[in-house]
Amino acid sequence: MKAAPTQNKTLAIPSDKDGLTVKNPFEEFKAFHFKKIEIPLDQIVQSTEMVMDRIRQGYEKLLEEEAKELVWMVQYNTIIKAYEVAERYVKEIDYSAEDIEDFCFVLENTQKIPYLIPGPAGIYISALCNYVQEEEIVLKLAELKTEINLVGFRLPKGKRLVIEGDTGDFTGIGLEGGELVVEGNAKNWTGAGMRGGKILVRKNIGLHTGEWMMGGEIYVGGRVRGLGNIVEGKVFERDKLIYPGKVRYPNLYY
């Protein structure tokens, strides 16, 4: 059996006298200490992340509660219940309008959000808009692949919500005096049950527009595909009053 070599093997660095001294190329970094300079950006990004985490957690809790329903139906009671839950979480968070926009894009990121259910997502975004400090909220959502439903739900008086992009069904339902501007198209049941305020849709609007609306005004820059059963309020199509009036009849699709 061979005995283990007793002599320690070391790298033999040629001495100076041989004229072959190998200089350690990293020598000058021996005393190097990486100094991390804090700039305000770090703070801004960190706090933005923290707020987003809280908003996301609130949404996930809402989903947990709504998931018990198995099938999420857009019914009066379902919406009211979901909104109350959303309100509860949202009230506890200190956020800005930009955080809401960021959250809309986070919703599409499946890595960050387990699943997007258009109904609760819209309710939650509406709650965020209604409780944010700013009076004017601009959401640049033109690049969003999903059209959010129920956005602008119960928008209160004194708030102005501008959506740059299209919205889904039930836009601005139950509006409570706020001003909702959709720079693109809105789908069916827009302004249903609204009590007051103004909805302005720059392009086209779908069926059942203003169903059971009790007050307020809907302005459409493009075409109105169909009106719902309107109780009270006004609907304009390209500056022309179409309700009340004899020009259009409820539930007439064209």
Place this chain on the structure above:
Amino acid sequence: MMDEKNLQAIVEEIWPRLKKKHFYPEIPIPKLGKIPDPVRDDAEQNQGVGLEMKQKQITINPAFISKMKDKMPEGQVIEALLDHGITHYTFCPWDFHTHLMLYAEAKKVVNDKELAKQVADYFIDVIADTHCVKTGFTEIPQLHRNLIKGKVEEVIASLYQKIWGIDLGISRSRTTGERHEEIVRRLARIPYLDRSRWPESIQKFARSIKLLLIGEQKKQENKGGKGESNPQGEHDLNNYSFEEIDQGLRDYVRKTMALSEFRDIVEDFSEELKEVGYGMEGGMGRGRGAPIDADILFYMKLAENYSIPLKKIPQEEKGSLHPHSHSPWEVGSPFQDVDIWTSFGKIMPGITQIWRKREGKGRGKIEGTPDCLIAIDSSGSMINPRKNLSYAVLGAACATNAYLRNDSKVAVYNFSDAPMGGKDILNFTDKREEIYRVLCKYFGGGTALDLEDLTPLIRGRKNLDLFIITDMKITNLEALIGFLGQIQNRITVVHIGENPYASRFEKAVEKKKNINIFTVKRKEDIPHIVLGSISEYFNFTQIKNP
């Protein structure tokens, strides 16, 4: 005005310190030289461009330094410009693929080529400058304090004030009030230094700045001008070498795998790509003027990401090969030819060298790679390779590359209803572009082979490999089976999906040792399954015939 010699002396003095600060980037010492203003001819009246980067060579404009000298010392201007320039190589965009990716993400938001380029440029600059400020002492803030600013530059400077916490002399009134404040507030929330989030970050950046840029673009159009040039240098394809661009395109197709996105990018950069040598006149990589066939380039670059090992077979040749000269090693080239001595033991494009072999005198059997005949089905049941990513074409492209890399030739028989004229035949060639052009052809319609077309391609070639990709829904399948049964060449058949025709074919040729069949149930698996299985097949042959 300080003469160029003195400025060069300043550069030489500060360069070692800058190199150390940026952890010794592999770039040559910057030089001084006149830089023409790409946007305005009246460079005398504005500040002009301070920095230019062409293929890693940084050039500093002495005229720019001279114009800035009343505001800050020459040494500081040079250092700030170099900090900025070097950071483009060491942090953002880092490589051409990142540049393309940022551009593509910006375009998704702004839907305009020029605007997307502007967005990407501003974004890259913000990241580079913020990185410099974050990582150490730099004169960049001082430079920004003294630059002449347009509206967009003022907003960007306001952003810097906010995210760097350094006063750059931008007051609220100068940024025309609330509207710009809102933009700055949005821009300041972006995690610029988080590389993993750059795709989403640039989209947010573009959303925030889009209206401002559109407004400025309209103003400039009304004035009849193109706007101001970037004093910190333009970001275009000139910054990159041909190899970097090639690698960038390769990485981009591999990561996106989206034909339409790649086509858009190539169309947007077509002029620049032609400048650097991508053009289809006489072949991709040679000539200018003709439009670039983005689809062919897509398959070409995507196929370069895969590599098939080919087992050589004994071939009768005059003499044997001996190492003759060196040539650079490319990704995918055979490793066995690498000369480890001149490659310093490294496998790295640009360093590694391979032996080019030449035939010597003598007679005997040597190992070689045969030529290959690729038969590809382009009938209606196959994917149109010019509309969507066709894995059949990709598989054939990978096989093409493997044979061409081994100095063999490839012939292509592209068929749908061949007896009715639905066919394209390319004789044995080593011209990659021509092969790809025939592979990418799509006929649609029915599927039938005209075996008389194949005979002249096979005749007299004992050592010829056959590579067939089809879904097997061939009307004259029996004739094909009979034809393949007669020949002894190595045959690789890839068929897509299970169907009665495929089963019939498999059963008919199961006893033929020279025919290997690969069934692909998911079309997306073709490149992996084909490549992997071919490798197994050739390895198997190797064991059998050591």
